[in-house]
Amino acid sequence: MVSRVTDDYERMALAGCQAVCEPAFWAGFDRSAAAGFSDYFSQLTEHEPRRAAKFGLKHFCWLCINSKEAEDVKLAEEVIALIPPLLDRPNVLGIGEIGLNKNSRNEMRVLEMQVELAARHEQLILVHTPHLEDKLKGTKLILSVLKNDRRIKPERVIIDHVEEHTVELVLDTGMWAGMTLYPETKCTPARAIDILERYGSERLWLNSACDWGASDPLAVPKTALEMKRRGHLAGAIEKVVFENPKRFLSQSGHFQLGESW
Amino acid sequence: MGLEVDEGRGIVIVMTRQQVLDLYFLDARHKLIEIAAFLDRVERANGPGGSPGHDDDFRLKAFRAAIGELAPEKKEKAKNVLLVFSDKSTEPIEKAPGKGAVGAWLVDG
Numbered sequence: 001m002v003s004r005v006t007d008d009y010e011r012m013a014l015a016g017c018q019a020v021c022e023p024a025f026w027a028g029f030d031r032s033a034a035a036g037f038s039d040y041f042s043q044l045t046e047h048e049p050r051r052a053a054k055f056g057l058k059h060f061c062w063l064c065i066n067s068k069e070a071e072d073v074k075l076a077e078e079v080i081a082l083i084p085p086l087l088d089r090p091n092v093l094g095i096g097e098i099g100l101n102k103n104s105r106n107e108m109r110v111l112e113m114q115v116e117l118a119a120r121h122e123q124l125i126l127v128h129t130p131h132l133e134d135k136l137k138g139t140k141l142i143l144s145v146l147k148n149d150r151r152i153k154p155e156r157v158i159i160d161h162v163e164e165h166t167v168e169l170v171l172d173t174g175m176w177a178g179m180t181l182y183p184e185t186k187c188t189p190a191r192a193i194d195i196l197e198r199y200g201s202e203r204l205w206l207n208s209a210c211d212w213g214a215s216d217p218l219a220v221p222k223t224a225l226e227m228k229r230r231g232h233l234a235g236a237i238e239k240v241v242f243e244n245p246k247r248f249l250s251q252s253g254h255f256q257l258g259e260s261w
Numbered sequence: 262m263g264l265e266v267d268e269g270r271g272i273v274i275v276m277t278r279q280q281v282l283d284l285y286f287l288d289a290r291h292k293l294i295e296i297a298a299f300l301d302r303v304e305r306a307n308g309p310g311g312s313p314g315h316d317d318d319f320r321l322k323a324f325r326a327a328i329g330e331l332a333p334e335k336k337e338k339a340k341n342v343l344l345v346f347s348d349k350s351t352e353p354i355e356k357a358p359g360k361g362a363v364g365a366w367l368v369d370g
Contacts (some may be wrong), residue, residue, distance in 0.1 A: 068360050071356065104354050104357040105354070132365075134362050135343075137348045140351070165344050200273065
């Protein structure tokens with residue numbers, strides 16, 4: 001996890017996590033050239049797996065140019081051109097997290113380019129939906145792009161950061177929905193469990209935000225504990241925090257977990 | 262716990278109302294007082310948007326509209342609060358004005 005200290009890998013391993021799935025995302029600042037992304041992709045596919053392996057954690061990643069840097073279409077084209085040769089690297093799961101940030105025309109164009117990339121190379125897709133007031137509109141725009149491309153199989157797409165006002169829109173398409181656990185925005189553990197109780201766990205799963213802002217790599221284990229406090233059965237908890245992500249991610253031939261310890 | 266299983270939608274656990282209150286009341290009470298204190302703080306402060314009826318800051322206007330979704334007879338409170346704060350337009354904007362979001366959209370009226 002490029003934005004986290006090594007101690008976080010250790011804490012995740014101690015909490016029982018078996019793997020980390022890290023999307024390509026914003027660095028907290030705009031990179032000035034495609035070469036910056038080339039280095040970043042090397043970090044995601046070479047360096048971070050070694051760092052995680054020191055604690056028995058498997059490390060997987062997604063590749064893309066994120067929507068916060070998608071206003072510059074020329075830069076996006078250069079970055080997207082870097083990706084195809086990297087898709088065979090053993091920890092790459094697919095294209096992500098693509099999506100929208102402020103719902104602009106250029107962001108839409110870059111989203112379409114990356115959906116095309118995923119379709120052409122038969123890759124899984126991880127989608128970031130916008131923050132706060134932009135989420136509802138952005139989710140609708142993203143779903144329209146994905147539904148309009150007949151090559152995209154809904155069961156091979158996860159739409160992330162859903163909340164109460166977007167989860168149904170996503171599940172109705174047949175795509176997976178991810179609930180990102182965050183201390184201040186997106187979902188808290190209690191709200192995520194409310195959504196699970198309301199909509200069922202067939203195509204829903206949880207992820208811990210682990211980025212530059214206030215976030216908690218142990219948010220998923222803490223949500224499992226919260227489910228236990230509410231009286232959820234062990235099998236139901238296991239399904240949400242482990243079996244569901246495994247079922248989705250195993251559609252990528254690269255996703256293989258080692259022996260647990 | 263009051264366990265109900267719905268095979269069609271996966272496992273659904275439903276706590277009794279008593280159990281929900283026992284587990285979450287103090288936390289919700291704490292958050293409600295924080296909201297009340299926030300409104301007191303805003304209304305004490307000088308400048309526009311400081312009192313009911315003079316909410317010319319769109320965020321405060323949206324906030325008060327969202328509180329209206331908490332009335333006992335309203336359903337799906339969390340979903341509808343989120344909808345109050347959401348941009349309801351449907352077309353992409355010409356150019357991103359920046360990267361951040363502020364948490365509210367302009368409410369008509």
